[in-house]
Structures are given as C-alpha cells and as structure tokens.
Amino acid sequence: MSHHIVEVRDLRFAYPDGTEALKGISFRISHGGAVAIVGGNGAGKSTLLQHLNGCLTATSGTVIIGDTPLTPGTIPRARRCVGMVFQDPDDQLFMPTVAGDVAFGPLNAGLPPDMVEQRTASALERVGMTHVRERPPYRLSAGEKRAVAIATVLAMTPDILVMDEPSSNLDPRARRRLIELLLSFEHTRIIATHDLELVLEVCTRVILLDAGIVVADGPARDILGNEPLLLAHGLECPYSLRPARPR
Amino acid sequence: MGATDWIEIGRMDDLARLDTPMHRLDARAKIIVTLAFIGVVMSFPPHALSALTPFLFFPLVLIYGARIPMGPIVKKILLAMPFALAVGIFNPFLDRRPVLAIGPVTITGGWMSFTSILVRFLLTAGAALALVACTGMVRLASALGQLGVPRVFVVQLLFLHRYLFVVAQEGRNVLRSVTLRSSGTRSLNLGVYGSLTGNLLLRSMDRATRVYRAMMARGFDGEIRLVHPHQVRWIDGAFIAGWLAFFALGRTWNLAGGLGHWLTGVIP
Structure with a gap:
C-alpha cells in the first residue's frame, strides 16, 4: 500500500447558495508525481483542493488517499498524510513566532518535545528560513511567509503536498527559490496555479478544469502547448511554448 | 506599517x-x-x-x-x-x-x-x-x-486574540479603499458606513474560516500544546x-x- 496515491471519483460539490463548483471530477495521481491543476478563475481549483484533506465535504463522489476513502472517521489520518499550503500564507500562520507555527502540527500529532524541535529545525532549514525562527510571522516578507507556510506543512512529514497558488505575490527571486524547492521534493505534489511557466518547470502532468469539470488531463507539454484548447478555457500558452510569430 | x-x-x-x-x-x-x-x-x-x-x-x-x-x-x-x-x-x-x-x-x-x-x-x-x-x-x-x-473558553480566548489581527487587517484594507475613493471628503453618509461594517464582518468571517481550516489541517483538536511545557x-x-x-x-x-x-x- 502507498500513502502517496490520490484518487478522486466522480466528485461533485455545490456551495450552500446553490453554486455547483464541481460537477463530477475524476482522476488518479500516483506516487511521486507533480501534477498541476490549471483553469480560469472560478473553474473549481481551490474547491477541489479543499476536498483533498476534508476541509470541504463532497455532495457526492469519493476522495481516496492511499487506499482509504475520506470519511469523517478517516479525516484526521488523511490530514497527517496530505499537507496543504493555503493560497494566502497569512491564513496559515497564526502563532506568535515562526518556530511556534512550525511546531504547531507536530505538537498536535503528540510527538515528544525533542522530536518536535528536530522537525521544526529541519523544516525551517529545508526552506532556508532558520534565521527567522524567533520572529513573528506577520512581520515577514511575502516570500518569507510563503516559505514558512511550506515549512509548517513539511514539519508534519506529509506524503502528499497540496498547494494553492504557491507563486502568487512572489517576486522573481522568491519565485525561483520556490521552484527549486518544489523540484527538490520527492512528495506527490498537487499544485493549483495560474503560473504556467512554473507548471512547465515543475509538473509532468496537467489537469485542466473549466466550470467544475475536467476538460483535459495529460502530459504538461502537450496541454500547455495546445493554444486553441487553452484559449477556449480562459488561459493562454506559456510564453516559452508560443510559436514564433512575425512582428 | x-x-x-x-x-x-x-x-x-x-x-x-x-x-x-x-x-x-x-x-x-x-x-x-x-x-x-x-x-x-x-x-x-x-x-x-x-x-x-x-x-x-x-x-x-x-x-x-x-x-x-x-x-x-x-x-x-x-x-x-x-x-x-x-x-x-x-x-x-x-x-x-x-x-x-x-x-x-x-x-x-x-x-x-x-x-x-x-x-x-x-x-x-x-x-x-x-x-x-x-x-x-x-x-x-x-x-x-x-x-x-473549560477548553471551550480557552479556545474562545485564543481565537478572539487571533481574530483581532484578522479584523484589524480587514478593517485597515476597507478603510484604505474608502479613503482612496472619497476624494478627501471626511464625512460619509450612514448608509456607506452600514455597508462598510457589514462588508467588514463578512470578510472577517471568511478569513476566520480560512484560519480555522488551516489549524484543523494541522491537527488542531482544541487543546493548546507548548513546545516547552x-x-x-x-x-x-x-x-x-x-x-x-x-x-x-x-x-x-x-x-x-x-x-x-x-x-x-x-x-x-
């Protein structure tokens, strides 16, 4: 059995106001892959991600993590397995210090203090943020906050990393660091983003969503190089894949 | 600032x-x-x-x-x-x-x-x-x-403290956008303030929900644990x-x- 597998079967979800955000989504992501979920605004990307660790409960359909279907009883286990990096790091960082925030997950998992400290130190080192460990999170720059938010999740040693718009609001240098970091992970990575150049560098597979359904699922270069398909669904070809046009 | x-x-x-x-x-x-x-x-x-x-x-x-x-x-x-x-x-x-x-x-x-x-x-x-x-x-x-x-009071206290930051941040954003579009007028009518307050409440609630989800995602069960008891x-x-x-x-x-x-x- 592998914990690294994520499978979604005919997932449907409607918000309380009746908006149908997901209309029957199915896919399977196996061990160690890096998969991008792309689509225009309102395509259902964030809603889909929030189903993967039980933040939202599907109207119908199944989410399977490893070989366990997500149910109210299995959610705590799934949350240890699926690390979620939220779109806005300010939502994710709530303790008075960076170290306190990174230690929050391991402490809740009931680990002994020395192991909590070891996990905290190694997660902060992994993202290059050891120097800010005693600072309050709200005083960090956007890039530092993002890195610390990733550390808070790494400290829980998840098998699967789920990230919502990880490169938004980052300057080019911070974005580059993020890409290097994403490339260095061996986890199964699921990344929802509009940053298609990042997708080209990090992901091998792309799932294209529009209006709550999967409209394409395949190798990243094939989908991101298909200009008519992308234009039809509110996206455009990444610059590096655009055919040269006469000026 | x-x-x-x-x-x-x-x-x-x-x-x-x-x-x-x-x-x-x-x-x-x-x-x-x-x-x-x-x-x-x-x-x-x-x-x-x-x-x-x-x-x-x-x-x-x-x-x-x-x-x-x-x-x-x-x-x-x-x-x-x-x-x-x-x-x-x-x-x-x-x-x-x-x-x-x-x-x-x-x-x-x-x-x-x-x-x-x-x-x-x-x-x-x-x-x-x-x-x-x-x-x-x-x-x-x-x-x-x-x-x-009781744990329910302790958690309330902790969330109250955390959400003060949330409301302050949202309030700051709303006020800034009002100032930028009020052409220097200091007094706005009551209706505008009414909708501002409602907006602030809804935004803060949305944000509070996201913070809560982030805590739950990292295994928060209502008990506050410290690194160095x-x-x-x-x-x-x-x-x-x-x-x-x-x-x-x-x-x-x-x-x-x-x-x-x-x-x-x-x-x-």
Missing part, C-alpha cells in the same frame, strides 16, 4: 518574548496572583482611596520586573478608560454628601467613589495588561487550561505566597494610612 502595528496588538506579543525573571515565572502562578489581586482590589468599600494606593505596587513590580515600557500599557488603559468613566460618571451627581474637607474645598461622597472607581480600573487593567505582556496569549491560554478552565519551580510558589500575603495585609490594614500616621507621629 501593518494594521496590527496601528492598534499595537502585536506589541504585546513582542513584549511577551522578552526574557526576564518575570517572564520566566510559571504562567499559572502569575494568573493566580493577578486574579487574587483583582478580587481584593474590587472588594474594597466604595469610598476607599488611600487604602488602595499600596496595591499600585503589584502592577508596577510586574511592569518594571519584566522590563515592559509604560507607553503600550498606558495607551491600552486610555483606550478602555471611557468604559470606566461611563460606570462612575453619575456618582458625583447622585451622592452629594460631604465626606472630606481640604481647606475651603469640600469633597462629596460621589467624587470619592468616582475617583475610587477610576483608581480600581487603573490598578486592575494595569495588572491584567502587565500579565499579558509578560506571559503572552498562547502561554496564558495553555495555563488557563491547566488550571481547569513549564516545570513548576520553588520561585513560582514563593511568588504566589509572597503576593497573597501582601494582598492580605493591604486588605486588612490601611498600609498607606498607617505609614502616614506613623510618619506624622514621628516627625512633629
């Missing part, structure tokens, strides 16, 4: 990270002593004034011992001051009995009780703020849980015993009055 700096909520957390003997005391000991302090100060009769003055010693020892600057504490006391004023403002009109005459000036019972309310407010608010500044909200919440306060030392016991003895003395005898009497008796 962030919104949190604007109302200086973050300042208390900054102060709580200092390392002084007062910070190193067990949070439970500080809570017990502060609660006893508040209880004793509130138990004095309505006109008590001189008997309250020795109690100023406790918040001052906390503040100076923890090397907390007076500025942030005074600012927050002033912020809450209108509530204390509202409680006592009618006393001078309701109670006009003369109780003291200093030369030609006669002081009525109403003014005495009004001043007493303000002094009590200064003492208790000062002590509570000093407690937060030398302990930190997370340690306080954890200690309250250890002292047997505190070991109770003899100094914590001595801190409790010493202050409780002082409070008992101060409540039983008017220490300030006694000192004055002693001084005026010795020096003719």
Whole structure:
C-alpha cells in the first residue's frame, strides 16, 4: 500500500447558495508525481483542493488517499498524510513566532518535545528560513511567509503536498527559490496555479478544469502547448511554448 | 506599517518574548496572583482611596520586573478608560454628601467613589495588561487550561486574540479603499458606513474560516500544546505566597494610612 496515491471519483460539490463548483471530477495521481491543476478563475481549483484533506465535504463522489476513502472517521489520518499550503500564507500562520507555527502540527500529532524541535529545525532549514525562527510571522516578507507556510506543512512529514497558488505575490527571486524547492521534493505534489511557466518547470502532468469539470488531463507539454484548447478555457500558452510569430 | 502595528496588538506579543525573571515565572502562578489581586482590589468599600494606593505596587513590580515600557500599557488603559468613566460618571451627581474637607474645598461622597472607581480600573487593567505582556496569549491560554478552565473558553480566548489581527487587517484594507475613493471628503453618509461594517464582518468571517481550516489541517483538536511545557519551580510558589500575603495585609490594614500616621507621629 502507498500513502502517496490520490484518487478522486466522480466528485461533485455545490456551495450552500446553490453554486455547483464541481460537477463530477475524476482522476488518479500516483506516487511521486507533480501534477498541476490549471483553469480560469472560478473553474473549481481551490474547491477541489479543499476536498483533498476534508476541509470541504463532497455532495457526492469519493476522495481516496492511499487506499482509504475520506470519511469523517478517516479525516484526521488523511490530514497527517496530505499537507496543504493555503493560497494566502497569512491564513496559515497564526502563532506568535515562526518556530511556534512550525511546531504547531507536530505538537498536535503528540510527538515528544525533542522530536518536535528536530522537525521544526529541519523544516525551517529545508526552506532556508532558520534565521527567522524567533520572529513573528506577520512581520515577514511575502516570500518569507510563503516559505514558512511550506515549512509548517513539511514539519508534519506529509506524503502528499497540496498547494494553492504557491507563486502568487512572489517576486522573481522568491519565485525561483520556490521552484527549486518544489523540484527538490520527492512528495506527490498537487499544485493549483495560474503560473504556467512554473507548471512547465515543475509538473509532468496537467489537469485542466473549466466550470467544475475536467476538460483535459495529460502530459504538461502537450496541454500547455495546445493554444486553441487553452484559449477556449480562459488561459493562454506559456510564453516559452508560443510559436514564433512575425512582428 | 501593518494594521496590527496601528492598534499595537502585536506589541504585546513582542513584549511577551522578552526574557526576564518575570517572564520566566510559571504562567499559572502569575494568573493566580493577578486574579487574587483583582478580587481584593474590587472588594474594597466604595469610598476607599488611600487604602488602595499600596496595591499600585503589584502592577508596577510586574511592569518594571519584566522590563515592559509604560507607553503600550498606558495607551491600552486610555483606550478602555471611557468604559470606566461611563460606570462612575453619575456618582458625583447622585451622592452629594460631604465626606472630606481640604481647606475651603469640600469633597462629596460621589467624587470619592468616582475617583475610587477610576483608581480600581487603573490598578486592575494595569495588572491584567502587565500579565499579558509578560506571559503572552498562547502561554496564558495553555495555563488557563491547566488550571481547569473549560477548553471551550480557552479556545474562545485564543481565537478572539487571533481574530483581532484578522479584523484589524480587514478593517485597515476597507478603510484604505474608502479613503482612496472619497476624494478627501471626511464625512460619509450612514448608509456607506452600514455597508462598510457589514462588508467588514463578512470578510472577517471568511478569513476566520480560512484560519480555522488551516489549524484543523494541522491537527488542531482544541487543546493548546507548548513546545516547552513549564516545570513548576520553588520561585513560582514563593511568588504566589509572597503576593497573597501582601494582598492580605493591604486588605486588612490601611498600609498607606498607617505609614502616614506613623510618619506624622514621628516627625512633629
């Protein structure tokens, strides 16, 4: 059995106001892959991600993590397995210090203090943020906050990393660091983003969503190089894949 | 400057990270002593004034011992001051009995009780703020849980503190966008403020939901756990015993009055 597998079967979800955000989504992501979920605004990307660790409960359909279907009883286990990096790091960082925030997950998992400290130190080192460990999170720059938010999740040693718009609001240098970091992970990575150049560098597979359904699922270069398909669904070809046009 | 700096909520957390003997005391000991302090100060009769003055010693020892600057504490006391004023403002009109005459000036019972309310407010608010500044909200919440306060209240307290930052941030964003589009007009009509407040509430609720989800995603189950749980030392016991003895003395005898009497008796 592998914990690294994520499978979604005919997932449907409607918000309380009746908006149908997901209309029957199915896919399977196996061990160690890096998969991008792309689509225009309102395509259902964030809603889909929030189903993967039980933040939202599907109207119908199944989410399977490893070989366990997500149910109210299995959610705590799934949350240890699926690390979620939220779109806005300010939502994710709530303790008075960076170290306190990174230690929050391991402490809740009931680990002994020395192991909590070891996990905290190694997660902060992994993202290059050891120097800010005693600072309050709200005083960090956007890039530092993002890195610390990733550390808070790494400290829980998840098998699967789920990230919502990880490169938004980052300057080019911070974005580059993020890409290097994403490339260095061996986890199964699921990344929802509009940053298609990042997708080209990090992901091998792309799932294209529009209006709550999967409209394409395949190798990243094939989908991101298909200009008519992308234009039809509110996206455009990444610059590096655009055919040269006469000026 | 962030919104949190604007109302200086973050300042208390900054102060709580200092390392002084007062910070190193067990949070439970500080809570017990502060609660006893508040209880004793509130138990004095309505006109008590001189008997309250020795109690100023406790918040001052906390503040100076923890090397907390007076500025942030005074600012927050002033912020809450209108509530204390509202409680006592009618006393001078309701109670006009003369109780003291200093030369030609006669002081009525109403003014005495009004001043007493303000002094009590200064003492208790000062002590509570000093407690937060030398302990930190997370340690306080954890200690309250250890002292047997039901988990639901402790979690409420912690979330209230966390969401203050959230509301402040959202409020700051909304106000900025209003200022940018109000062409220098200072007074906006009531309808605009109504919709602003509603908007602020909805935005804060959305954000609070996201914060809550982030906590749940990292296994939060309502119990606050600390990296370095505190070991109770003899100094914590001595801190409790010493202050409780002082409070008992101060409540039983008017220490300030006694000192004055002693001084005026010795020096003719």
